[in-house]
Amino acid sequence: MASYDVIVIGAGPGGYVCAIRCAQLGLKTAVVEGRETLGGTCLNVGCIPSKALLHSTHLLHEAEHNFAHMGLKGKSPSVDWAQMKSYKEEVIGQNTGGIEFLFKKNKIDWIKGWASIPEAGKVKVGDDTHEAKNIVIASGSVPSSLPGVEVDNAKGIVVDSTGALDLPKIPKKMVVIGAGVIGLELGSVYARLGSDVTVVEYMDAVCPGMDKDVQRSFKRILEKQGLNFIMGAAVQEVETSKTKAKVKYQPKKGGDDEVIDADVVLVATGRKPYAEGLGLDALGVKMTERGQIATDAHWAANVKGVYAIGDVIEGPMLAHKAEDEGMAVAEVIAGKHGHVNYGVIPGVVYTTPEVATVGQTEDALKAEGRKIKTGKFMFMGNARAKAVHQAEGGFVKLIADKETDRILGASIIGPAAGDLIHEICVAMEFGASAEDLALTCHAHPTYSEAVREAALACGDGPIHS
Ligand code: FAD
Numbered sequence: 001m002a003s004y005d006v007i008v009i010g011a012g013p014g015g016y017v018c019a020i021r022c023a024q025l026g027l028k029t030a031v032v033e034g035r036e037t038l039g040g041t042c043l044n045v046g047c048i049p050s051k052a053l054l055h056s057t058h059l060l061h062e063a064e065h066n067f068a069h070m071g072l073k074g075k076s077p078s079v080d081w082a083q084m085k086s087y088k089e090e091v092i093g094q095n096t097g098g099i100e101f102l103f104k105k106n107k108i109d110w111i112k113g114w115a116s117i118p119e120a121g122k123v124k125v126g127d128d129t130h131e132a133k134n135i136v137i138a139s140g141s142v143p144s145s146l147p148g149v150e151v152d153n154a155k156g157i158v159v160d161s162t163g164a165l166d167l168p169k170i171p172k173k174m175v176v177i178g179a180g181v182i183g184l185e186l187g188s189v190y191a192r193l194g195s196d197v198t199v200v201e202y203m204d205a206v207c208p209g210m211d212k213d214v215q216r217s218f219k220r221i222l223e224k225q226g227l228n229f230i231m232g233a234a235v236q237e238v239e240t241s242k243t244k245a246k247v248k249y250q251p252k253k254g255g256d257d258e259v260i261d262a263d264v265v266l267v268a269t270g271r272k273p274y275a276e277g278l279g280l281d282a283l284g285v286k287m288t289e290r291g292q293i294a295t296d297a298h299w300a301a302n303v304k305g306v307y308a309i310g311d312v313i314e315g316p317m318l319a320h321k322a323e324d325e326g327m328a329v330a331e332v333i334a335g336k337h338g339h340v341n342y343g344v345i346p347g348v349v350y351t352t353p354e355v356a357t358v359g360q361t362e363d364a365l366k367a368e369g370r371k372i373k374t375g376k377f378m379f380m381g382n383a384r385a386k387a388v389h390q391a392e393g394g395f396v397k398l399i400a401d402k403e404t405d406r407i408l409g410a411s412i413i414g415p416a417a418g419d420l421i422h423e424i425c426v427a428m429e430f431g432a433s434a435e436d437l438a439l440t441c442h443a444h445p446t447y448s449e450a451v452r453e454a455a456l457a458c459g460d461g462p463i464h465s
Contacts, residue, residue: 001128001129001130001131002030002109002130002131003028003130003131003132004028004029004030004109004130004131004132004133005022005027005028005029005132005133005134005333006018006019006022006027006028006029006030006132006133006134006135006136006330006333007029007030007031007032007111007115007123007130007132007134007135007136008022008029008030008031008032008135008136008138009031009032009115009117009123009135009136009137009138009139009278010031010032010033010040010137010138010139010140010310010312011031011033011035011038011039011040011099011110011138012039012040012041012042012043012138012140012310012311012319012322013039013040013042013043013310013319013320013322013323013326014040014138014140014309014310014311014322014323014325014326015031015033015040015136015138015309015310015326016031016038016039016040016099016102016103016326017322017323017326017327018136018138018309018325018326018327018329018330019031019103019106019108019326019330020102020103020106020108021326021327021330021331022330022333022334023106023107023108024106025330025331025334025336026334027330027333027334029106029108029109030108030109030110030111030130030132031103031108031109031110031111032111032112032113032114032115032123032125033110033111033112034112034113034114034115037092037093037096037100038096038099038100038103038110039092039095039096039099040138040140041140041141041311042319042322043092043095043096043099044092044096045161045162045165046161046319047319048091048092048095049088049089049091049092049165050161050165050182050185050186050189050350051350052087052088052091052092053084053088053165053186053189054185054188054189054350054351054352056084056087056088057188057189057192057193058192058352060076060077060079060192060193061192061225061352062389063076063077064076065389066389069389079170079193079194081169081170081193085166088165111125111128111130112125113125113126114277115278116277116278116279117135117137117278117279117280117283117306118279118283119283120135120283120303120304120305120306121133121135121305123135132305133305134305134306134307134333135305135306135307136299136307136308136309136326136329136333137275137278137293137301137306137307137308137309137312138308138309138310138312138322138326139274139275139278139312140273140274140310140311140312140322141271141272141273141274141311141312141317142271142272142274143160143161143162143267143270143271143272144269144270144271144272145160145267145269146177146235146267146269148235148236148237148238149177149235149237149238149265149267150238151163151267153166155240156168156264157240157243157244157245157263157264157265158238158240158245158264158265158267159264159265159266159267160266160267160268161182161186161266161268163266164186164190164264164266164268165186167264170190170193170194170195171190171195171262171263171264172195172196172263173195173196173198173261173262173263173264174187174190174195174196174197174198174262174263174264174265174266175197175198175199175200175245175247175260175262175264175265175266176197176198176199176200176265176266176268177200177235177238177247177265177266177267177268177269178199178200178201178267178268178269178270179199179201179203179205179206179207179219179229179231180206180207180208180268180269180270181207181347181349182268183199183266183268184199184206184207184218184222184227184349184351185349185350185351186266186268187199187222187227187266187268188222188225188227188351188352191225191226191227192225195264196228197226197227197228198227198228198229198230198260198262199227199228199229199230200230200233200235200247200249200260201229201230201231201232201233202232202233202234202235202252203231203232204231204232205219205231206218206219206222206229207349207355209361210355210357210361210411211357211361211362211363211397211411212361212362212363213376213395213397213411214355214357214397214411214413217393217394217395217413218349218351218355218413220393221353221392221393221394221413222351230249230260232251232252232253233249233250233251233252233258234249234250234251234252235247235248235249236248236249236250236257238265243263244261244262244263245261245262245263245264245265246259246260246261246262247259247260247261247262247265271311271317272290272291273290273291273292273293273311273312273313274311274312275287275291275293275312280293283303283306284302284303285301285302285303285306286301286302288314290314292312292313292314293308293312293313294313295307295308295309295313295314298329298332298338299313299325299328299329299332299338300332307329307332307333309322309325309326309329310322310325310326313325315342315345316345316347318345318347320345320346321340321345324340324345325340328340341429343359343360343428344358344359344425344428344429345358346358346418346421346422346425348417348418348421350418352390353379353390353393353394353413353414353415353417354412354413354414354415354416354417354418355411355412355413355417356411356412356413356417356418356420356421357409357410357411357412357421358409358410358421358424358425358428359399359407359408359409359410359424359428360399360408360409361399361409361411362374362397362399362409365399365408365409370401370408371401371402371403372399372400372401372402372408373399373400373401373402373434373458374397374398374399374400374457374458375397375398375400375434375454375455375456375457375458375459375462376395376396376397376398376454376457377395377396377450377453377454377456377457377462377464377465378391378394378395378465379391379392379394379395379396379414379415379447379450380392380394380465381450381453381462381464381465382414382445382447382449382450382453382464383444383445384415384445384446384447384449385414385415385447385450387445388415390414390415391414393413394412394413394414394415394417395412395413395414395450395454396410396411396412396414396420396450396451396453396454397410397411397412397454398410398424398434398437398451398454398455398457398458400433400434400458404433405433405434405435405458405459406431406432406433407424407427407428407432407433407434407437408428410424410451410454412450412451414447414450415447416447420447420448420450420451423437423448423451424437424451434455434458434459435455435458435459436455437451437452437455438452438455438456438458438459440452449464453465
């Protein structure tokens, strides 16, 4: 039995970041992780492997569709799927190994195995019980499914995101259930690899909750890239034979059930918090109605010395949100002032073009009765975007308070949107006005000029439109 200031349960982006900050603040820290490698969902079966596949298939798309136009002639590359997957594994290995190195560097103990909390101040792993003044639960989330849809990643016909990242072969026909971030990213991967991809979505727009202009433009761009969409369709069940599946759905507008065939069905209908095996019921930890651990403003659960962060608590299920909470709760435990500004958490879809958002949408602000103004600038007026075939349909939309000009939110669909959004995040953190952005010199030719132009559009007007 060992004794620690902090034991973190789970080594995803929430848990490992929390542990590193705890160690930096002089706290004796251990992390319990049941997986074979560190990094959680994000590094092993989430953010990182999906981005590796998005990168390689984006280059394939460029070679097939844009190289010749730029004077790069010759045979397009052929796909070696096994090699592409091994490149993805290599990227995962580099990143998970990197966390192991950081643990050693910061003298953090990795206790291998699955943890439970038999009583406050104690963490049990296998036959060993460790003492901890503070316990941080960062046990993350797992994919959720629909009634009538049974996921079996080993069989490889009806899969979740984990299965989709490791399919034995590229399917001829893929049905993606759910037009959210994960469904569209992985749908894009397989469409670029030559699969005939159909996305079936219950709502009438892709990426529910996003700005309406972005939703429309994004869907149009993806359709041009070959993805098919069936919107307003409630999936009833998925039937499988030895090698195929039939997806039965009911159109929301009425009419008979319809059926669509697939070699692979990707269920991308969201994720649910994961707290199984921790013994939280017996410990008396309060949960929300949605199965999350209920926490106060300092990430404390209702049991003394127990904290929770990341996907297992309320809020957007994003790696950087989990990381921010990890750092903040470490500061709180060390007696400092941890803080997360939930109003400025960007969200990014890593398709091509990328989509990025921060703050509130136009519709949400209008529904609140806020007086706002919007500045929109199309990437067609951005020289650099045109040079990389990513100007069409893309734009930056900035929303500011009508009277004070303070920036309240933004949406970007276009090249490097996931990086551009941070200029706006920083501006929002500093309480900047649209005019502040408009008066800032932006290098030419950069994509970020489009952000400045959108800021100019909130005032006297952009230059290049
Ligand atoms: P997790 O990363 O889920 O880690 C929790 C860890 O806890 C796991 O390793 C688990 O094994 C361990 N654990 C659980 N219970 C126990 C126990 N009892 N004992 C020991 N260990 C335990 N987010 C982004 O921000 N950007 C992206 O681009 C992005 N892409 C994604 C793509 C996909 C395909 C998926 C599935 C997710 C993606 N996400 C992305 C979401 C992101 O992965 C999660 O928000 C993030 O990993 C949450 O971090 P976490 O630390 O809360 O939990």
